[in-house]
Amino acid sequence: MVNFLRLRRLLLLTGVFFLLGVQATWAEDTNSANNAQILVQSPTPTSKIIAIAGVKATSTQNGVEVILETPLGEQLQITNRSTGNNFIADIPNAQLRLPNGNAFNFRSEKPSAGITEITVINTDTNTVRVTVVGETSLPTVELFDDNTGLVFGINSSATAMQPPQQPETPPVQEIPETQTPQKEPAAQQDDAIELVVTGEQDGYRVPDASTGSRLDIPLLETPASIGVITEEFIEDKAPRRVEDLAPYISGVTAGNDGQGGLFTDFQIRGFSTGSQVYINGLRDNYRSLIRDFANIERLEILKGFSSLLYGTGSPGGVVNYITKKPQATPGYKFSVDAGSFNFYRTEVDLTGPLTENKNVLYRLNLAFQDADSFVDNVEDNRIFVAPSLTFLTGGGGSLTIEGEYYRQDKDTNSGAKYLNGEFFYDRSYTDPRNSQIYDHYRIAAYLDQPISKQWSINLSGQYFNTQRDLNPLLTSGFFDGDTLNRFYRTLFDDYYQYNLRGEVRGNFNVGASEHKLLVGAEYNKYRSRFNGNLAFFGNIDIANPTFDVPLPTDPAESSSDFSDSDWGVYIQDFIKLGQFRLLAGLRYGGFDSVTGSADNFVSPSIGLVYNLTDSASVYASFSQSTVPQYGLLADGGFPDPRDATQYEVGAKVNLLKDRLTVTAALFNLKQTNIAETDPTNPDVSILVGDIRSRGFELDISGKVTENFSLIAAYTYLDSEITKSVVPGQEGNRPINTPRHTVGLYGKYQFTGSSLKGLSLGTGLVYVGEREGDNENSFELPGYVRVDLGAAYKVNNLTFRLGIENLFDIRYASGSNNSANISQGSPFAVTGSVSVQF
Numbered sequence: 001m002v003n004f005l006r007l008r009r010l011l012l013l014t015g016v017f018f019l020l021g022v023q024a025t026w027a028e029d030t031n032s033a034n035n036a037q038i039l040v041q042s043p044t045p046t047s048k049i050i051a052i053a054g055v056k057a058t059s060t061q062n063g064v065e066v067i068l069e070t071p072l073g074e075q076l077q078i079t080n081r082s083t084g085n086n087f088i089a090d091i092p093n094a095q096l097r098l099p100n101g102n103a104f105n106f107r108s109e110k111p112s113a114g115i116t117e118i119t120v121i122n123t124d125t126n127t128v129r130v131t132v133v134g135e136t137s138l139p140t141v142e143l144f145d146d147n148t149g150l151v152f153g154i155n156s157s158a159t160a161m162q163p164p165q166q167p168e169t170p171p172v173q174e175i176p177e178t179q180t181p182q183k184e185p186a187a188q189q190d191d192a193i194e195l196v197v198t199g200e201q202d203g204y205r206v207p208d209a210s211t212g213s214r215l216d217i218p219l220l221e222t223p224a225s226i227g228v229i230t231e232e233f234i235e236d237k238a239p240r241r242v243e244d245l246a247p248y249i250s251g252v253t254a255g256n257d258g259q260g261g262l263f264t265d266f267q268i269r270g271f272s273t274g275s276q277v278y279i280n281g282l283r284d285n286y287r288s289l290i291r292d293f294a295n296i297e298r299l300e301i302l303k304g305f306s307s308l309l310y311g312t313g314s315p316g317g318v319v320n321y322i323t324k325k326p327q328a329t330p331g332y333k334f335s336v337d338a339g340s341f342n343f344y345r346t347e348v349d350l351t352g353p354l355t356e357n358k359n360v361l362y363r364l365n366l367a368f369q370d371a372d373s374f375v376d377n378v379e380d381n382r383i384f385v386a387p388s389l390t391f392l393t394g395g396g397g398s399l400t401i402e403g404e405y406y407r408q409d410k411d412t413n414s415g416a417k418y419l420n421g422e423f424f425y426d427r428s429y430t431d432p433r434n435s436q437i438y439d440h441y442r443i444a445a446y447l448d449q450p451i452s453k454q455w456s457i458n459l460s461g462q463y464f465n466t467q468r469d470l471n472p473l474l475t476s477g478f479f480d481g482d483t484l485n486r487f488y489r490t491l492f493d494d495y496y497q498y499n500l501r502g503e504v505r506g507n508f509n510v511g512a513s514e515h516k517l518l519v520g521a522e523y524n525k526y527r528s529r530f531n532g533n534l535a536f537f538g539n540i541d542i543a544n545p546t547f548d549v550p551l552p553t554d555p556a557e558s559s560s561d562f563s564d565s566d567w568g569v570y571i572q573d574f575i576k577l578g579q580f581r582l583l584a585g586l587r588y589g590g591f592d593s594v595t596g597s598a599d600n601f602v603s604p605s606i607g608l609v610y611n612l613t614d615s616a617s618v619y620a621s622f623s624q625s626t627v628p629q630y631g632l633l634a635d636g637g638f639p640d641p642r643d644a645t646q647y648e649v650g651a652k653v654n655l656l657k658d659r660l661t662v663t664a665a666l667f668n669l670k671q672t673n674i675a676e677t678d679p680t681n682p683d684v685s686i687l688v689g690d691i692r693s694r695g696f697e698l699d700i701s702g703k704v705t706e707n708f709s710l711i712a713a714y715t716y717l718d719s720e721i722t723k724s725v726v727p728g729q730e731g732n733r734p735i736n737t738p739r740h741t742v743g744l745y746g747k748y749q750f751t752g753s754s755l756k757g758l759s760l761g762t763g764l765v766y767v768g769e770r771e772g773d774n775e776n777s778f779e780l781p782g783y784v785r786v787d788l789g790a791a792y793k794v795n796n797l798t799f800r801l802g803i804e805n806l807f808d809i810r811y812a813s814g815s816n817n818s819a820n821i822s823q824g825s826p827f828a829v830t831g832s833v834s835v836q837f
Contacts, residue, residue: 049126049450050075051097051396052149053328055106057118063139063155064112066130068094068120069328071358071392073145080141085116085134087141089152094128095396096120097448098325103216105207107658109706115139115154122216124507126453147356148328203232203747204711205661205702211300211320213583214281214309214458215505215516215574220652221581223607223619224305225665227252227699231297233711236747236761236789238802238830240343240371242291242299243813247743247765250665250697250713251303251317253736254813254822264290265814268303268316269669270693270719270737274627276306276313278320280446282462282499283310285526289438289466292406294347294367295386297324303697304646304667307625308585308605311522311568315625315644315669316693325400326361326390327351332837339802339830342372354389361390373413374825376428381409397449397456404464406440414476417484417542418778418818424542425810425823429484431474431547440466458503468493470532472551476819483539484819488552491532499524516574518585523567531559566591566628572605581609581617591628599641601626616653622646629675634684639675646670660702660710668694670722676774688774689724691734693717707751713743721774732776736814738768747789761789772815783811785824796835804828 054069068076068091080089096104106120116133123129132139132154142153205228212222219226227249239245242264243254251269266273277284303317310318330352337345348366353359367384388402414429444462451457470491477485503520533556538549568589575582584607590600607621627642650665674688695717703709719737724730745763750756768782788803808827815821 048093048394049396049453050094051392051398052094052128053098053392055096055120056148056329057108057111059112060153063153064108064115064118066118066120066152066154067149068128068130068152069149070094071147071149071328073148073150076145076150078143078150082138085136085138087132087134087139089130089141089143090123091128091130093126095126096122096128097396103208109657112154118154147358203703203709204230205659206230206298207658209300209302210322211278211281211302211318212305213518213572213574214503214520215518215572217516217574217583219661219663220615220617220654221576221609221611223581223583223609223621223650225251225303225648225650225663225667225697225699227301227303227713228701229299229301232709233745234293234296234298235800236759236791237745237763237787238337238789238800238832239293240804240825240828240830242293244804245299247741247767248711248713248745249301249743250699250715250741251695251717252301252713252715253738253741253767266301266319267736268301268314268319269667269695270691270717270734271314271316271671273316273319274314276310276316276318278310278318279442279462280323280444280460281320282444282460282501283497283524284321285497285524286464286466286495289406289440290380290408290410291321292367292382292384294349294384295324295363295365295388295402295404297322303665304648304669305605305607305621305623307603307623308570308572308587309520311587311589311603312566312591312601312627312641313625314627315646315671323386323388323402324349324351324363324365325402326363326388328353328358328361330837333834334836335832335834337830337832340828341374342370343830344371345369359392361392363388373411374828375413375430375823377430377432377434378411378413378428379409380411383407393447393449395450397447400446402444404440404442406438406442408438408440410436410438412436412473412475413822414820416812416821416823417476418772418821419479419482419542423781423810423812423821427545429476429540429542429545431486433472433547433551434474435469435471436473437469438466440464454508455504455506458505459501461498461500463496463498465494465496468495468530477536478817478819480539482542484542484545485536485539488535488537488555489532490555491530493528493530493532495526495528495530497524497526512577514576518572518574519570521567521569523565525563525565527561527563529559529561531557533557564592564628579611581611583607583609599626599628601641615655615658616651618649618651620647620649622648627671629673629685632684633675634678634686639685639687640673642671642673642675644669644671656702656704660700660704663697663699665697666695667697668692672723687725688721689726689729690722691719692722693719693734693737695719707749709747709749711743711745713741715741717741724774726774729774729776732774733771735772735774735816736770736780738770738782740766740768742766745787757793759791759793763787763789767811767813770815772812772821773817778818780812780815780821783809783824785809785811796837798834798836800830800832800834802830804830 050072052068052070056067058065076091077093078089078091103122108118114135116135119131121129140155144151208218209226209228212224212226229245246252246254253267300320306318333349335347346368351363354362365386369382371380385405390398390400392398411434417424442464447459449457473489475487477487501522506517508515535552535555537552568587570587572585587603603624605623609617609619611617623646625644629639646669648667652663654661670692672690675685676688678684678686698714700712719734721729721732743765747761749759765785770780772778772780786806791800805827811824812821813824
């Protein structure tokens, strides 16, 4: 219920705001800092920082209402002033913070007649600023709170907006005669605004991403190249496979399609991501599982500058999946998809508060999929359930607990083949007797709790268990003359891991410098117990594959029980001094691997940013990393860890009133002592040597106009095997590293006339020639793929249509060797309908 005494006082102050706005028009030589300054403070001042979990804007008959969503709205302290046509309200005891702890900004351009822009931003760690810009005059703004949060009622005319009628509502103050009211805009239901902030306010771009620093630092001030695939782009692209999104971030390509599509493999700057895959910043070391997008809000990829916060791993970068979190605003979404190759999928997304005071929030994501593939004998069937709860712990803190159950029945795709100068795309090499079933269980918790205005703690942890039953797995091995040798394998793998991480974050000043300090520690444990067998069997003719070869009846059995762990402690400081920003730190860590070794290492990282303007910056960075290797060598020993060093320089600029972001980077990195799986025996590793990778990246994302959204990426990659123990490989180009790649997707959204609600998208992907193996014995041809997308929204319904590979080209997306080449989908159509409340 509205606090009517407070409402009465705020209505009176509304008239004062208006008078001060009129005064500002003729008192231009008055000090602007003191112009029209009014203090509006709650009756019960508090020093604790209040988290605002969302911002919602809705149209009204007289203009627009902006709601700062928090159950503690009556405790917000507000200082208001006006300058020219700008109304500004500062809240010095609040922070914009999503339930997952991420900061965000909000902006709405031309939300109603006479209003140019409304923004809500964090000016620092404990101050939120609301700015309302009038088109020709100072807007009239009134404040009141209800059980949803603090409400800003905004009217572009000189008439003070009247709040919802209640018996106790006092009369609205009369308009001064010196001000002529503008014509009041008529209410139009079709133009209603319904904007709920989820951290990606500009469609295809975000102003910040937590993956790069784990601090609330704008991307413009982060000395690293970070690509973000937003929720809106995921919805527009509607990918069936995660790797379909790779071309739209520079430096990122699909790898070798992970054992016939059984897991997703990204390559970043020429290096496989390996174990550098994370969920909300916690490591996901189990690669033999395809991640489902049902509960994924966005995908953040940090390139290069990752060893300090993420420890051992690929020098190319980090892939971080950000899950959907419970929201204070109720939302219910149901969708059904159907498409080529017998693809059927249903998703459910439910969220909202569980208690009247909105201190407990929930979310439930469900997905059910039944799908074939463009390759015969391959299916991908799924059941996915992901519940989560958020408890607001007071003082702006929150505890989120999320769980997952994921069952996947996924057949291996043996892919295309290359033999005697010819690619074989149009036939299946997947044995119909294949059977792979995965059961995955995961639970995670994230606590973010301020302990003062300047300091907070963040604790997070997860446990998951994956049971993999391959009975049997029949895959391509290698060529024996003109026939294809195959592997027969049965395997039951019981894998589990747990991850623990604790961090303390603080903000303080030293002289003229501002500091954001992060101190953390983490521990990761992995264990796998499996038994099974492996054998060669049944050569087949690649021109005429048949699968009538009897399965082995008595292969040799084997079992294993191994565990690995790693740990790290780290400190990082972000320093602001004038136009300079310094992000520097040191990590000391170690790992206890299956090799029996227990090696410790030090990983330093340092990055310097210089802000040329408020919208442009240049940066340089340096980092080192170490990666343990677990593969068994042919002589029975284990390879030493890989070491890597990277240098990077870049520039970032926000254009078109911060609607469009452009990032460019030059990098040079080298990794030494690399070992990889032997293509002729998957149970053995072979040493490759050293690889140097350098190149140029360009990313563009955001809105070119209010109607046209764009995401674009270009990469030039120069990779070379600089040292090799394998004769003839030194000087070669590494496998799956195209010299040039381009990803481009544009969407135009109609907002007027009879086409209102319609959006049309077009995508183009170019991937240049790549070497099919490190011996450079054959080459994967380059290709251009064109995709189309369309959506039509009417009321609560959204209809979508996606076309992949419009011109039905056949192409190889990655390679492990000439007998195992992953291939892209031919022409495919997917349609969907969703309803959202």
